[in-house]
Amino acid sequence: MLKTYAYPEFPYVQPPEQKSGQIVRKKAVIVGGGPIGLTMALDLAVQGIPCVVLDDNNTVSIGSRAVCYAKRPLEVWDRLGCAAPMVDKGVGWKIGKVFRDEELVYQFDLLPEDDHKMPAFINLQQYYLEEYLIERCKDFGDLVDIRWMNKVISVKNNPDHVRFTIETPDGIYEMEADYAIACDGAKSDVREMLGAEFTGQFFQDRFLIADVVMKADFPTERWFWFNPPFHRGQSVLLHKQSDDVWRIDFQLGWNADPEEEKKPEKIIPRLKAMLGEDTEFELEWASVYQFACRRMSKFRYGRLFFAGDAAHQVSPFGARGANTGVQDTDNLAWKLKLVMDGKAPDSLLDSYDEERVFAADDNLRNSTRSTDFITPKSNISRTFRDATLDLAQKYGFARKLVNSGRLSSPTPYVNSSLNTPDSDAFHGTMAPGTNCADAPVKVGGTPGWLLNHLGGGFKVIYFSDGSGTPAALAALQDAPVPVEALVIGGNVEDTKGLVTDRYDGTPGTTYLIRPDQHVAARWRSFDPAKVTAALNRAIGK
Amino acid sequence: MSKEPAMTLNLEPNFANPDDFYERLIETHRGLSDAQSADVNAKLVLLLSNHIGDMAILTQAMDIAREGHEAQE
Numbered sequence A: 001m002l003k004t005y006a007y008p009e010f011p012y013v014q015p016p017e018q019k020s021g022q023i024v025r026k027k028a029v030i031v032g033g034g035p036i037g038l039t040m041a042l043d044l045a046v047q048g049i050p051c052v053v054l055d056d057n058n059t060v061s062i063g064s065r066a067v068c069y070a071k072r073p074l075e076v077w078d079r080l081g082c083a084a085p086m087v088d089k090g091v092g093w094k095i096g097k098v099f100r101d102e103e104l105v106y107q108f109d110l111l112p113e114d115d116h117k118m119p120a121f122i123n124l125q126q127y128y129l130e131e132y133l134i135e136r137c138k139d140f141g142d143l144v145d146i147r148w149m150n151k152v153i154s155v156k157n158n159p160d161h162v163r164f165t166i167e168t169p170d171g172i173y174e175m176e177a178d179y180a181i182a183c184d185g186a187k188s189d190v191r192e193m194l195g196a197e198f199t200g201q202f203f204q205d206r207f208l209i210a211d212v213v214m215k216a217d218f219p220t221e222r223w224f225w226f227n228p229p230f231h232r233g234q235s236v237l238l239h240k241q242s243d244d245v246w247r248i249d250f251q252l253g254w255n256a257d258p259e260e261e262k263k264p265e266k267i268i269p270r271l272k273a274m275l276g277e278d279t280e281f282e283l284e285w286a287s288v289y290q291f292a293c294r295r296m297s298k299f300r301y302g303r304l305f306f307a308g309d310a311a312h313q314v315s316p317f318g319a320r321g322a323n324t325g326v327q328d329t330d331n332l333a334w335k336l337k338l339v340m341d342g343k344a345p346d347s348l349l350d351s352y353d354e355e356r357v358f359a360a361d362d363n364l365r366n367s368t369r370s371t372d373f374i375t376p377k378s379n380i381s382r383t384f385r386d387a388t389l390d391l392a393q394k395y396g397f398a399r400k401l402v403n404s405g406r407l408s409s410p411t412p413y414v415n416s417s418l419n420t421p422d423s424d425a426f427h428g429t430m431a432p433g434t435n436c437a438d439a440p441v442k443v444g445g446t447p448g449w450l451l452n453h454l455g456g457g458f459k460v461i462y463f464s465d466g467s468g469t470p471a472a473l474a475a476l477q478d479a480p481v482p483v484e485a486l487v488i489g490g491n492v493e494d495t496k497g498l499v500t501d502r503y504d505g506t507p508g509t510t511y512l513i514r515p516d517q518h519v520a521a522r523w524r525s526f527d528p529a530k531v532t533a534a535l536n537r538a539i540g541k
Numbered sequence B: 001m002s003k004e005p006a007m008t009l010n011l012e013p014n015f016a017n018p019d020d021f022y023e024r025l026i027e028t029h030r031g032l033s034d035a036q037s038a039d040v041n042a043k044l045v046l047l048l049s050n051h052i053g054d055m056a057i058l059t060q061a062m063d064i065a066r067e068g069h070e071a072q073e
């Protein structure tokens, strides 16, 4: 089927527990080896927590689903040591064009801010993404035990453990977990087995998603058409991926027959009309989707957590699914570690639900807004949409209203119970609950990046006032939950002054940073008692 | 940041010449089909809303405009 990509086939191995008939209690079991389950596994592994990943299949995502990954998930994957191959293989774009009928309405340049290690986003086929994640898992040896062809067929959610019944080619076996994370996708079986709610909005529209190989000299830009001559009354999106594979989304309308539309004899003429009779191309993969925006009412059920598409599903406008799912696991992994180690109360795990439900709602809102613009649901909504597009051709203000999908950006946990609200005055964006901005730094004379030095534990960023590192700051390293200090103007050189800029640093300014690289608290001067109080708050004490 | 008093929608007469305005509004739609007029009205709303820019004021206006109408589905 795919000409540019050969699907790896991962070997099935009979699980030892199935051979021995013993029921073993694991520390952590992850259901689903998609991008979110694999990222979760890596995040547990870097913290030294062994886990089992159960997947009912034995390969990566069939067909490229997700295409576009934003900076924040790339930063998370960089923390986990696997962003480099993604960025190398992925393609970037900066120019977007919006067309209507035969004409260009306007074009925009994303002008991403310089001096971040990770790009604003990349386009990359989902199967590559998953392949790189699986490759990285291998570096952790036995810590990540991926079991292909292991399908969860029932779950019992007990107060002190979760018990799974699993089907393999050799039959059925059982396994227990101290903690379990269901990352089994939008059709989550685990969610179904729990009888948990998954509600929201289905859009009365269908989309044909096609991957096409072509060596056309289209520039590497994002092109979006409203009502193009080659597909009247609907919208079309063209995006480049790696290996000369192009993603084309055709809006089909609600009455389209998915089975019919999927047939090559139906797709090829559409593509020819779009690309021109003379353009040589090959159809790699196509599928028809109806999109939905919905979520579970909560993401925590005792010792069982939901993450990724299993917990929330968004329409792909603005590329939010995998992007936001990775931030689920980023949020959960360090909390699980602290609770497993007895260093934080169980209630810390409730903040996963609090923070990620809040983020899911933000994503759902953004994605619903884009969908409403692309697929107006009433005559008046279409009238406003078309009026906006008309005005956009001439007037800048209306361009800001054109919504063909907004790029995914992380949701700051502005009201999180883990934050210590500001008591001092600050400028800029780094308020408590916000993910940390990157900046170039030098440590021990070696050029590097702030986020890499933040890594995955609690940190203090302290802007030196010239009198050296306060002893009480250095002592935080030996606390039960250790806090390492990055002293700007001390052990860390702010090469371009951008840490100071982006964090509004003045001599004495102190930030407490969570292991998921979010700001927990900040002050204009260092006070060990305040840092300790904020740390306790950030770990749910 | 200094706090301006919250702006509210001006519901007091504000036209120098109300009849001029009204005539010009109707004139704008002269000879247009219902669909064309709907387009003109939509553009007017967008242009004026951007000019006002203040979400609080716009929300007040939208609420008043909708008063008395029940959703039909």
Ligand SMILES: Cc1cc2nc3c(=O)[nH]c(=O)nc-3n(C[C@H](O)[C@H](O)[C@H](O)COP(=O)(O)OP(=O)(O)OC[C@H]3O[C@@H](n4cnc5c(N)ncnc54)[C@H](O)[C@@H]3O)c2cc1C
Binding pocket: A031, A032, A033, A034, A035, A036, A037, A054, A055, A056, A057, A061, A065, A066, A067, A068, A069, A126, A150, A151, A152, A153, A183, A184, A185, A186, A188, A189, A190, A209, A289, A307, A308, A309, A310, A316, A318, A319, A320, A321, A322, A323, A324, A325
């Ligand atoms: C057309 C399209 C375009 C998209 N574009 C983007 C984009 O540009 N950017 C973006 O971020 N997102 C995008 N998405 C969304 C993205 O693909 C999903 O959000 C992402 O795949 C979710 O990952 P996941 O790991 O939660 O679930 P999935 O990828 O669905 O993985 C679930 C895994 O669980 C396994 N599983 C299921 N049931 C069981 C069971 N009972 N036992 C064991 N294993 C099981 C499955 O085999 C699968 O491997 C797009 C989606 C579509 C359809």
